Amino acid sequence: MSNVEPQKGQLAVQLAVQRLKEKIGRLKEQQTAAEKMAALVGMTNEDSEQYRERHDRIRKLTRKLAVLEGKQGAHHEQKEKQDIAGQGRKSAQTDPSKGT
Numbered sequence: 001m002s003n004v005e006p007q008k009g010q011l012a013v014q015l016a017v018q019r020l021k022e023k024i025g026r027l028k029e030q031q032t033a034a035e036k037m038a039a040l041v042g043m044t045n046e047d048s049e050q051y052r053e054r055h056d057r058i059r060k061l062t063r064k065l066a067v068l069e070g071k072q073g074a075h076h077e078q079k080e081k082q083d084i085a086g087q088g089r090k091s092a093q094t095d096p097s098k099g100t
Helices: 004-041 045-094
Strands: none
Touching: 004 045
């Protein structure tokens, strides 16, 4: 397996995280606008239903985001371990005290 494949996968996760954050941000802006309007003129039943649906959507997207960020973090940890292991092998090969 080449290094390109994990990088493509990581890029896809990063893009998905970015899209989710943007979507959540837009939904939160809509919620804030609805709350401000409700404070002035109240909410119709339809407005209230849309508000609840957006709230549920935000919760679902936030959970999905947490999963993706967890994958992103796990990938980062794995890469760090590989980098550290690679550095250890490299220094062992070039360290004169190791007799090589």
